[in-house]
Amino acid sequence: MQIDAQLAATVAAVIDEGSFDAAARRLHVTPSAVSQRIKALEQQLGRVVVVRSKPVRATEAGEALVRLARQVALLEHDTITAFGLSPDQAGETRVRVPLAVNADSMATWFLAPIARVARQHDIDVDLHRDDQNYTARLLESGEVMAAVTSESTPVGGCRVEPLGVLEYRPMATAAYLERWMPGGVTAEALASAPFVDFDRRDELQHDWLRAHGVDPWSVPRHYVPASYDFAQAVRLGLGWALIPLVQGVEGLVDLGGPATRTPLYWQQWNLRSPLLDAIAAEVAAEASSALAPLR
Numbered sequence: 001m002q003i004d005a006q007l008a009a010t011v012a013a014v015i016d017e018g019s020f021d022a023a024a025r026r027l028h029v030t031p032s033a034v035s036q037r038i039k040a041l042e043q044q045l046g047r048v049v050v051v052r053s054k055p056v057r058a059t060e061a062g063e064a065l066v067r068l069a070r071q072v073a074l075l076e077h078d079t080i081t082a083f084g085l086s087p088d089q090a091g092e093t094r095v096r097v098p099l100a101v102n103a104d105s106m107a108t109w110f111l112a113p114i115a116r117v118a119r120q121h122d123i124d125v126d127l128h129r130d131d132q133n134y135t136a137r138l139l140e141s142g143e144v145m146a147a148v149t150s151e152s153t154p155v156g157g158c159r160v161e162p163l164g165v166l167e168y169r170p171m172a173t174a175a176y177l178e179r180w181m182p183g184g185v186t187a188e189a190l191a192s193a194p195f196v197d198f199d200r201r202d203e204l205q206h207d208w209l210r211a212h213g214v215d216p217w218s219v220p221r222h223y224v225p226a227s228y229d230f231a232q233a234v235r236l237g238l239g240w241a242l243i244p245l246v247q248g249v250e251g252l253v254d255l256g257g258p259a260t261r262t263p264l265y266w267q268q269w270n271l272r273s274p275l276l277d278a279i280a281a282e283v284a285a286e287a288s289s290a291l292a293p294l295r
Contacts, residue, residue, distance in 0.1 A: 164291025
């Protein structure tokens with residue numbers, strides 16, 4: 001069986017854009033043409049490749065097609081670049097590079113190396129933000145080509161390289177500590193002092209509280225799901241939280257105890273690609289100066 005690369009690319013466009021109409025605009029065809037391509041592919045494979053929901057979701061077969069489409073696009077880009085041409089000169093569209101990264105890395109050190117690569121290559125970067133404990137799942141589904149993750153075991157079809165350690169300190173303002181912990185950072189004080197949580201998948205503050213003998217679910221908290229605003233909420237006295245040292249902790253008071261260390265790794269498709277390797281090299285170089293070494 002031979003899978004038409006155009007049909008696979010149509011599946012990827014539908015998943016990327018979330019609907020047949022949006023994919024049609026991106027591909028410069030009609031929604032009917034998109035629907036016909038998907039139907040033809042499903043008939044060829046004998047299985048459903050997308051779930052017609054809002055947004056559209058890929059089935060397991062669809063995820064495999066998305067990976068195929070992204071790999072073909074990546075190899076085409078590498079080949080065109082090897083000829084000394086840009087995608088525009090070769091009559092090709094720019095390659096989309098989907099990457100997954102945790103919020104704290106995106107807010108602090110990750111964008112600089114990506115910007116350097118974008119100055120050298122005709123690419124459209126598509127960043128997917130998720131907790132470092134979950135970014136590897138986006139690799140498995142084919143949604144992204146590479147990811148910053150806390151997982152050291154490579155996802156199937158991927159290779160992994162260590163980046164370093166993101167170190168966090170529990171911080172608060174002096175005024176907050178005076179109000180909520182006048183007698184010191186005790187389990188009793190922590191049980192009633194509100195903290196700032198990133199979202200419902202963030203376990204950093206929860207693990208820190210458990211280490212101090214406190215059930216995190218009984219403690220008041222504020223959800224602030226953006227890294228800059230998260231740190232700003234702590235600086236404004238909304239609560240205490242674990243702040244990345246690389247983000248800067250000026251004006252805040254350390255609650256004490258050892259730093260919380262989150263090892264980070266770079267996982268990417270195990271596909272020889274000059275573009276992916278260039279991204280990996282820039283990311284590793286930036287991480288070596290921004291993160292603490294693994295030990």
